[in-house]
Amino acid sequence: MKSRLTSLLLGGLILVASAQLAVTQTSGLRLPKTVEAGAAFSIQTTGSGSAILYIVGLGQVLRREVQLGETTSFAPGDLHNAGHYVVLLVAPSSTGDGAFDVTAARQPSALSFLAKPSRVPVDLHDGISGVVYVFDKFQNLILEPTQASFQLSGVAGAPQARTMLTRNGVAWTKMDSASKEGAAQFVARVGNAVDTRVITQVPGDPCSLRMNARASGQMLALETDPVRDCSGNAVPDGTIVTFTETYNGDEATVDVPLKRGIARTEMPAYKGATISVATGVVMGNEIHWGGGQ
């Protein structure tokens, strides 16, 4: 009976001692809740002895041998990819775990600026779109709302400007193309990060079309007035103008590219023929030859 009591007491003492040991070696973790990408930070552990600290995320993995009870410091840049990180501390007789988030740095550093289209007709409402994604210097998308501005300035007219807050790291806008042809600078700016695209504004469709005719021997010399869009810009050379002559139930057609803004051709001078002119969806005037215009 006495020896049984002694062994029970001994057993109890061993249990208390091992529990004490477990307390001293329990590796607790004190983690930051969030860390800014690229910033220095530290992790505090409790206990004694050595352990391995894992910081694991999709963007980075770190593995460090640490001394329990000490503060483990991470230098600026050690953890620079934004994301959710799982932390695990493995000591010989215990483990500890936790998690924290790395957020993008606050300072915008790079923009991903998509401007479309690269060529646009003049005088088109909402004809140009711009989308900008905002990144920090570690290429993390900055998800905090940030002020973004867009400006479109061309060869004529006042620049158009829009300012807005990013949402989930993105901002977008639509702009009108100018009434004058020429290259326009489309600028996106977020903080000190700036990106520029060049948008070529080209003349629109012809607005009106007019031709005149004169006799040239057995032929008619046909010539258009300079062809312009509705804003007065010269329609590009190469645009096709179609002349059609109808005579006695027959029809003859000639396609002519604009040269220096004017289309010229010759067609047979049949008395009583009707000549018409068109380009794209624009019809020009008609000439009745021999009976006057």
Place this chain on the structure above:
Amino acid sequence: MKSASRTLSIWKAFLMLCSLLIALSVRGSDQPVVHVEPTDSVGPRVLEKQTQEAVIRDYLQAWSSLSSAFAENRADLLDAEFVGTAKEKFVDTVREQAKLGLRTRYRDSAHDLQLVFYSPEGLSVQLIDTVTYDVQILDHEKVQTTQHVRTRYVAVLTPTEVRWKVRVLQAEPE
């Protein structure tokens, strides 16, 4: 005798049906549960149903590839579904894992998706996904821990010749 044979056949059929149901339930449990929030407006461009389905299909496939790449430390498995920044970062992580003798097993069990932005020219789609997953950390093939995680991801996908590829995949604090 005939009756016994018939009973045996019925039992065989019943067992086969049970096996099939078990197999289906096991397979079903491997697939993440996906919920897509109704999308009223995604900004400047209308998102057609077919496009939305393609985006979600390719995005979920990207998670599958990501999981395989991280579990096997094979960066090449990221090629088909990732591009740009996301690909560069994940390739670096896989290489770092291999260097340290680590592997990670990500098993996504649920995705709660919401498409939030479709750019005017159709060149990018942004979605927000609250993902539930388990991550298992292996150090030199020894499992160190398995943690259950639920966190919010922002993803940007861009179209390529045959599929939508993930350009940005970044968790943010909830």
